[in-house]
Amino acid sequence: MTDEGISAPDTHAVIDVETMASMSGLQYLEAMMRGDVPRMPIETTLGFQMVEAEEGRTVFESEPQVAHYNAIATVHAGYTATLLDSCMACAVLSTLPKGTGFTTMEFKISLLRPMTKDTGPVRAEGLIMSRGRRAATAEGRLTDKRGKLIAHATTTCLVFNF
Template sequence: MTETPESFDRDRLIRLSGLEYLTAMLGGEIAPPPIWGLMGIALIGVAPGEATFRACPRPEHGNVTGTTHGGWYGTLLDAAMGCAVMTEVPAGAYHATLEYKINIARVARPGLEVEAVGRVQHGGRRTGVAVAEVRGANDGKLYAGGSTTCLIMTG
């Protein structure tokens, strides 16, 4: 029988620091949020103040013009920036996106593998500010970028 990762457990989230929680997720001990699977994105690295994702848009992520929907980029960037902030959240606290902004520089066509790297610019007691870029995994071209402010909450 294959063991499956633990699904979301709020008590565990609060008990661990954000970096510990994401490291456990990266190690397969905690299941990622279901939306990541729906959007074709995966956490591939965490370090203090940084989170890295790999993603590949699929045809079902398209919009009415047949290009990748802006919401796909938004989800990927929100995950990268939010998880970067999460790496600096202490045990007993969690974060939520307060606002984010994205800019799409070029179309990531279905099947194109990209990487999104989120980096913290400010990690405070009440807020965290981060930026992220989405670049082609093979060509290094910039596809999108963004910035966020996250609220840090306790309990």
């Protein structure tokens, strides 16, 4: 609330399911990147953004900051997991027809090297591996600016109709 008692605008607006269901997954992701529909609030929270989307593939970019650190002054594994979960889940979403949704059922992550604020920009790329009527799998890779692999992951998602 502001001093005048009027609610401030919602900076974490989320698209409603009806609007999402009216588009294919790829159309929805493209609309997000253009700013026609709200972006994912987690992008603001953790400071990353989707920069590429095509059928079966999405890319997110971010730059690790001190705000992402854990107790031992390296980037928290949750930051890495969120980037990888996001790129893999959106790769799945990019293949879905209008009226179809999904949810992550499980994912596995392998952390290969630590990150700090000095790591610089990172890139999380998700690629679809398989999509059936009820389930989809994808893989993700997180790399630094030199293309060095920081972490990789796989996911299984449940596909459903709205």
